[in-house]
Amino acid sequence: MTDSIESIVSPCIGVCAMNQTSGLCEGCFRSIEEIRNWWDMSAEQRAEVMAKLDERQTTSLDFD
Numbered sequence: 870m871t872d873s874i875e876s877i878v879s880p881c882i883g884v885c886a887m888n889q890t891s892g893l894c895e896g897c898f899r900s901i902e903e904i905r906n907w908w909d910m911s912a913e914q915r916a917e918v919m920a921k922l923d924e925r926q927t928t929s930l931d932f933d
Contacts, residue, residue: 877915879907880922891929898925 881904884896893900899907903918910918 877912877919880919888929891925893925893929895929898922898929 880897880899881894882896884894886895887893887901888895894904897904899918899922907915907918
């Protein structure tokens with residue numbers, strides 16, 4: 870069973886620290902604006918943010 874767009878919950882994992890370089894949360898990879906507005910967003914807007922998170926995580930990883 871797949872989740873419907875209406876059932877999208879916050880991607881927060883409780884690791885709340887903003888990366889100074891990327892401006893994204895190091896736990897959920899959302900911007901501060903996305904975090905602040907999450908519960909006011911429509912289901913479609915939350916789905917758009919969720920679709921970006923894997924790519925953000927991949928590009929934010931620093932293996933140096």
